[in-house]
Amino acid sequence: MTAPASARRAIHVLPADVAARIAAGEVIERPVSVVRELLDNALDAGATRITVEIEDGGLALIRVSDDGRGIPPEEVELAFERHATSKIEQLVDLARIRTLGFRGEALPSVAAAADVEIVTRVAYEPTGVQIVIADARVVRRSARAAPPGTTIAVRDLFARIPARRKFVGTPAAEGRQVTVLVSHYALAYPGVAIHFGSGGRRQLTTPGDGDLRHAFAAVHGASMAAEMLDVSFEGEAANVSGLAGPPPVHRGNRAAISVFVNGRWVQSRALTFAIVDAYQTQLPIGRHPIAALALTIPCDDVDVNVHPAKAEVRFRDERAVARAVRQAVMAALDGARPVSWLAAPSAGSFHVEPLAPSAAASGPTLRQRLEPPGLALNGPQPSQPSMALPGRVDEPAGASTHRDLLPLLRVVGQLGNTYVVAEGPDGMYLVDQHAAHERVVYDRLIARPLSDPATQPLLEPLLLELDTLAAAALAEHREHLESLGLSVEPFGERSWLVRAVPAGAGSADLVAGLRALLDQLAGERRVADPFGRAAATVACHSSVRAGQALALEEMRRLAEDLGATATPRTCPHGRPTVVHVGSDAIERQFGRR
Numbered sequence: 001m002t003a004p005a006s007a008r009r010a011i012h013v014l015p016a017d018v019a020a021r022i023a024a025g026e027v028i029e030r031p032v033s034v035v036r037e038l039l040d041n042a043l044d045a046g047a048t049r050i051t052v053e054i055e056d057g058g059l060a061l062i063r064v065s066d067d068g069r070g071i072p073p074e075e076v077e078l079a080f081e082r083h084a085t086s087k088i089e090q091l092v093d094l095a096r097i098r099t100l101g102f103r104g105e106a107l108p109s110v111a112a113a114a115d116v117e118i119v120t121r122v123a124y125e126p127t128g129v130q131i132v133i134a135d136a137r138v139v140r141r142s143a144r145a146a147p148p149g150t151t152i153a154v155r156d157l158f159a160r161i162p163a164r165r166k167f168v169g170t171p172a173a174e175g176r177q178v179t180v181l182v183s184h185y186a187l188a189y190p191g192v193a194i195h196f197g198s199g200g201r202r203q204l205t206t207p208g209d210g211d212l213r214h215a216f217a218a219v220h221g222a223s224m225a226a227e228m229l230d231v232s233f234e235g236e237a238a239n240v241s242g243l244a245g246p247p248p249v250h251r252g253n254r255a256a257i258s259v260f261v262n263g264r265w266v267q268s269r270a271l272t273f274a275i276v277d278a279y280q281t282q283l284p285i286g287r288h289p290i291a292a293l294a295l296t297i298p299c300d301d302v303d304v305n306v307h308p309a310k311a312e313v314r315f316r317d318e319r320a321v322a323r324a325v326r327q328a329v330m331a332a333l334d335g336a337r338p339v340s341w342l343a344a345p346s347a348g349s350f351h352v353e354p355l356a357p358s359a360a361a362s363g364p365t366l367r368q369r370l371e372p373p374g375l376a377l378n379g380p381q382p383s384q385p386s387m388a389l390p391g392r393v394d395e396p397a398g399a400s401t402h403r404d405l406l407p408l409l410r411v412v413g414q415l416g417n418t419y420v421v422a423e424g425p426d427g428m429y430l431v432d433q434h435a436a437h438e439r440v441v442y443d444r445l446i447a448r449p450l451s452d453p454a455t456q457p458l459l460e461p462l463l464l465e466l467d468t469l470a471a472a473a474l475a476e477h478r479e480h481l482e483s484l485g486l487s488v489e490p491f492g493e494r495s496w497l498v499r500a501v502p503a504g505a506g507s508a509d510l511v512a513g514l515r516a517l518l519d520q521l522a523g524e525r526r527v528a529d530p531f532g533r534a535a536a537t538v539a540c541h542s543s544v545r546a547g548q549a550l551a552l553e554e555m556r557r558l559a560e561d562l563g564a565t566a567t568p569r570t571c572p573h574g575r576p577t578v579v580h581v582g583s584d585a586i587e588r589q590f591g592r593r
Helices: 016-027 031-044 091-096 106-113 171-188 212-220 222-227 269-278 318-334 433-447 468-483 508-522 530-540 552-563 583-589
Strands: 049-055 061-066 115-121 128-134 137-144 149-155 193-198 201-205 229-234 239-244 257-261 291-296 410-415 419-424 427-432 455-465 487-490 495-502 578-582
Touching (some): 031 049, 031 171, 171 193, 171 201, 171 212, 171 257, 201 212, 212 222, 212 239, 229 318, 257 269, 269 291, 269 318, 419 433, 419 552, 427 433, 427 552, 427 583, 433 552, 455 487, 468 487, 468 508
Parallel strands (some): 049 193, 257 291
Antiparallel strands (some): 049 061, 061 149, 128 137, 193 201, 229 239, 239 291, 410 419, 487 495
16 A cells, blocks of 8 residues: 555655754854854963954854964864864763863854855964855865964855844844843953954954953943942852942843853853842842852853853752852942942932042043052042941941941921931932831841840731732741741631731731732742841831821931931832932022022
8 A cells, every 4th residue: 555645755864954054043043143152162262362343233244353272274174064173072071161162063053054264373384274165065275374363254144044034133133132242251251352343343342451340341331340349259159259330330121240150151040130139128129230240160060051052051059159149249249338428419310329539630541440449449438427326236346338328417397298308418318208217127127136026916916818829928938027026827728817016017007018028929939038028028018108297306316217227328129218409409490500
């Protein structure tokens, strides 16, 4: 019996060129994939200077030149054979990868997706070698004068793979992706001079002098680089070094967070989350920190062979690594010098830039602007003394902590039963009474000993009814709530009784806030610092409300208490507590300037 025609040749072997182009699609998704592979090869070759040029977002041309070791003449064609590599030799090598490229598929995949020209020379050869590859085949080979190193030009990417080309973005969008990639590599390798141009215009140049702050200045600007904090931390799971921004320096997204693991730029949600969490209660809502952190981890504890584009890694103990990152950033924040309101220019708006050194008439040089903290960045210290108040938790002698200094304020009244109006150095200060009291209560809660929380028993317990997920979240985080002085006990399947609340906290409103907090915790897979989250909720629902009239003495006490906190600029949820309107701005409004 003859099989129907539709069933014939159901299984067959693909032609070599079709298989090569399909495989290339796994490694080469877009122009930025090519740039990454070529950068990896240049760095693995020991390059100290790399130039990247693109045209039309990399679709028309990608050229990467380096001064690395080059490729011996007899191995140039072999480099474009599938599974050919100099990075590993046997299976066990995958457990101790110390290079960026290792798959043996990068150059063959590029050659399958575009036309390639390579010029390379090793130092011991008098001339270099040039080969041209079209349609994945070598069409020309010749000798050529060239400096030591390698230059690879990739032209007409995906021209022969229309199925891939139609899903590529516009040249502008693809060019932006390449710019982001090169910027991250510039931060990962400050000892390599990287030059990047697009469409004949220079986009980025780093000095390659090994100073991360200088590379950061090339990417983000000298003024921002001058404000960054040094990070240096040695942990059991990882050593962390780099730069992290102080709380007043932030962005609207997480694009300025760079994480490198053993020199490899990675996109790790766990590590990014750890960095953001280190700034908890110190950033406004919806704002994100800026950081460039390099992690050094034993090769046996990290697997880099889990993503076709090498953008992700897997850790043996992800929680321990994330904990090291969080501790490293928190240590940098704690060791930062104080920032003051007095250095803010009077522009009529809330401005919280840290103090910067006074510039000479001709302005400081780039080197002076980028000296590490402790040298040129140590500007004049604030002259306003901090207030020592009864009940304040004193800092240990000799401790160096990140500390905002709120100047001495003279309270003059209340605006709309919501804002405390005060006079201070260089203008007027508006204090959000609810946000300010939140910060005061929060700091007192977290300063209390966990073993002896101050509680306020209720004459009549309150019933807290929860759904299944919220009840499970309460059972999981119950010890953190009790550490704050919130006593709860089960009462039925999904009901709980609240028998005591933190001293000074309201009961009814606090229960509503507790229910909202549990709903949030139930919806999160990984919760960082549940104690701090619970303390922020208790502080929010125990504070004076907007619209509440305060006596003059109450407002004065609130301003004093806020000045005694470690971070008076924001509430525990990141909202600003104080807005400063400078004297110059006020005088301009009245026509006095």
